[in-house]
Amino acid sequence: MLNECKEILLSDDQIVSMESGYVYYLQEGTLQLWELHNDGVEILINVLKPDDAVRLPDPSINSVYEFRTNKEKAQLILYKWDSLHKIEEKYYLLNKVATTTMRTELINHIKRKKFVKNRLVYLLQFLSQEFGEIENQYYILNIPLTHEHLSSLILSSRVTVTKLLNELKKQKVITNVQGFLYIRKDLIDRVGSYDCSLEVV
Structure with a gap:
């Protein structure tokens, strides 16, 4: 055309x-x-x-x-x-x-969201919906984004993003499998009600 x-x-x-x-x-x-x-x-x-x-x-x-x-x-x-x-x-x-x-x-x-954790969780929701492939109860993200890239997308630091990702892993919101990021679909789909009140600077 x-x-x-x-x-x-x-x-x-x-x-x-x-x-x-x-x-x-x-x-x-x-x-x-x-x-x-x-x-x-x-x-x-x-x-x-x-x-x-x-x-x-x-x-x-x-x-x-x-x-x-x-x-x-x-x-x-x-x-x-x-x-x-x-x-x-x-x-x-x-x-x-x-x-x-x-x-x-x-x-x-x-x-523009106030808390860094809010920004990260909403970003993960955005990336899941735009790029994620659904497998069982997870979105699978296979796009090449480092912790530094994620931190730039939410105007934070790599250290803070790494800390928050580790926290989300402990809460079983995300997990890594063979280099791919798996994100719990049921939790990230209702991100508005997810507890993002923790402030990390």
């Missing part, structure tokens, strides 16, 4: 910087979308899955945006916006961009 495109294959911790004038469409694999500030701060703002699309935010914003892989192959397609002349082509991509942007805003909403 769409033309005027360029294909990029990424693997082995590759980085691609976003440029204005393009729509980036993820055909295959998963990618991390990072926001880099002038003061050196780097924030993971979204984890992209196939059929996601993004455009560079307002060019006046003084930040750099990058796609990063984590030892997993991904296929990214770049569409030059000015070269798309058919209304249906632009509508198709804008719809994908809008859906992806809504997920980014949902992660931003999670980041």
Whole structure:
């Protein structure tokens, strides 16, 4: 359907910087979308899955945006916006961009929760629903996210996230099996009533 495109294959911790004038469409694999500030701060703002699309935010914003892989192959397609002349082509991509942007805003909403434990539990719920595969009473997460990645997604530290994950393991909310994170479906699905009152800073 769409033309005027360029294909990029990424693997082995590759980085691609976003440029204005393009729509980036993820055909295959998963990618991390990072926001880099002038003061050196780097924030993971979204984890992209196939059929996601993004455009560079307002060019006046003084930040750099990058796609990063984590030892997993991904296929990214770049569409030059000015070269798309058919209304249906632009509508198709804008719809994908809008859906992806809504997920980014949902992660931003999670980041604004007061307690770190709340943020982590709600993030696990989000990741389970977006990426999880259901097996018996568990969601299985097989996306390549480290404790450092999780901490960036909720604006915390790796040490704090590791401590909270160990606590959730003791409470049998999560467990690790052969490198995959298993999350109790019955508990994470009713996260609103889950006891997240513990404050960890």
